[in-house]
Amino acid sequence: MSSWQSCQVGKRLMMKRLMLMAVLCLFATVGIRPAFAWQSTAQQLEELEERAFKNAVSQVAPSLVRIETVGGLDQVQNFLLGNGPTTGVIVSADGYVISSSFNFLSKPASILVTTTDGKRLAAKAIANDTVRMLTLLKVEADGLVPARPTAKPSIRVGQWAIAVGRALDANSPNVSVGIVSAVNRVWGKAIQTDAKISPVNYGGALVDVDGSVMGVLVPLSPQDNSPVAGVEWYDSGIGFAIPLADVLATLDRLKQGKDLRSGLAGFNFASTDLYGGDTKIDRVRYDSPMYRAGFKDGDLIVELDGLKVTRPAQIRHVLGSKIEGDKLAIAIKRGEETKQADLALVGELPPFEAGFLGVLPVREKVGSGEGVGVRWVYPDSPAAKIGLKPRDRIVKFRDQSITSAAQLIDQVSRVRPAEKAFVVIRRDRKEQSLEATLGDYPADLPKELPTSAIEAVSEAESKAADEKKAEALEKPRTGRFGEEVADSKNAWWAFVPESYTPAYEYSLLVWLHPPGDTLEAMVYDSWKIEAERRGIILLGLKAANIGSGWQANEAEFVHDTVVSFQKKYSIDAGRIVLHGYDKSGPFVTHLAFKHRDLFRGLLLAAAALSERPPENLPEYRLQFQLICGSKDPAHPILERMANSLRSIKYPANFTSLSDLEHRYPNADGVDAMARWIDSLDRL
Missing domain, CATH: 3.40.50.1820 (Alpha/Beta hydrolase fold, catalytic domain)
Known part of the structure; x- marks a missing residue:
């Protein structure tokens, strides 16, 4: 058990002890013996807890279904998939059921749902929420009991959380008890709990002591969004649930049969440090919402949806739960100017495509200095058409002074095919400015490619570099x-x-x-x-x-x-x-x-x-x-x-x-x- 998990368990035990101490103090004022009071009160508290948990489970049980899949893949991303039963949560009386998308990674040939009264029904996958890793199913049935959602503002860190599934026994839900460890986790998408979450209860419900459903259990990871991300944490004391209130807010869109995708604005940061870097934009993607709003490379994002932002992590948190079609209010600074816009986020951006100049750079010593030497020119390339030759030295590209091959590659990649760019070269100690129209990356290999000689270095240089x-x-x-x-x-x-x-x-x-x-x-x-x-x-x-x-x-x-x-x-x-x-x-x-x-x-x-x-x-x-x-x-x-x-x-x-x-x-x-x-x- 990690120190973080131990801390959480310790907090729960401390809460129980404080409650017992308070009761003992009350008993002491009326003359009851402390030893007897401690024993009897502890037993009573455990009985009350057990009764409350059983009542909560009985409240949600009619809204849980058992899901079985038939056929499909055995493995996804080198991960072996099980074929046992899983769980779903009823979200409407007319047969809609929400579950974890993990339960359907095998792309099963058929899906069967068993309701609490034992009816076994064929189900159809209607749509996926790829942001929250959920799948909506539909069975032909009426009079089902939809889960009662917990209001999001009432979910508090430290309150009891009961993870309930119906995979092990169709007649009796499987239960794991914990607390709410955190809210708005995994970039604003999920509730975190230390109740045991695993493939046994994925798709089940995280409920409070009143039997209201706080969320739907799913595997998630803040570092990865692959279909199996987060599975490695099962039974670790770190589990996640998507708030049912958020699921219901997008239910009508899922019912239309359209998958929900992440809402994209179309930019990336100059810094890769989410917590220590600034919010300067490295690139604005072509024809993205940001591009159409007039934002540019180098702009500094200062506000999103009314929230002041200074770090990339804050921006990712705001965008984490956004889906295609959502609105985003954004403000940036460009020098002393502030620019604002309301963006309509999209689910897909035009593919990134770097322009191709048509040269291979010389492999030079690290930190060689000004410019990049041309090692080879691709035949019939834009570089060949403007007359570039081996041994030329590219010293500027688009008004940017060039000091390394990596920088030149980055600058060329910012120009799309068919767009023009000025290239300044040095040949025989004279500079020339040439205009190239960039092309597409070639699919074929050059039939012959001269090697780039690595020159011998002096003993002093070699020793310094080694050190x-x-x-x-x-x-x-x-x-x-x-x-x-x-x-x-x-x-x-x-x-x-x-x-x-x-x-x-x-x-x-x-x-x-x-x-x-x-x-x-x-x-x-x-x-x-x-x-x-x-x-x-x-x-x-x-x-x-x-x-x-x-x-x-x-x-x-x-x-x-x-x-x-x-x-x-x-x-x-x-x-x-x-x-x-x-x-x-x-x-x-x-x-x-x-x-x-x-x-x-x-x-x-x-x-x-x-x-x-x-x-x-x-x-x-x-x-x-x-x-x-x-x-x-x-x-x-x-x-x-x-x-x-x-x-x-x-x-x-x-x-x-x-x-x-x-x-x-x-x-x-x-x-x-x-x-x-x-x-x-x-x-």
């Missing part, structure tokens, strides 16, 4: 090496080019093996030469059980190991690639989408995407390569997936290897994969 990066005099290890993880069955191996120097930034290829074989020797032999040529560090991770492969709970091992390599070695954050093959594809896909702030490339060999890709976001740019043999049964599937990714404006390459069946890519394939990795910083 700065490793924070030690010991030089980071190079060559092939590995390590077992303490207190774990996981392990990893790595190959760092012998020519490694922390004065330059390298790509990082993270290899996750398929079940049954780590393929370590084959991957090392296949990649060693390309890793040396193109400045790629290889990191191969091993599942705890190699035979059965990767499990959902190993995601953090992968994440933490990659982060530790970032600290030890000089790695370009924009060229960290997650690589999977065959049946490791689902786990690799899940990781890439879960940790978008870390992985910027997803490379799947003879493996398809196992999840729907999230929205393409400018702050989490992700690029794809799908590769397989022309005779691989997965060939047409991967080709269609690459086309689908491009349709939602993701840069995606599909590479077909002639006459190759289902196997790991051959030498030609490794060459193509290495060229793709080496071009991730194209702009």
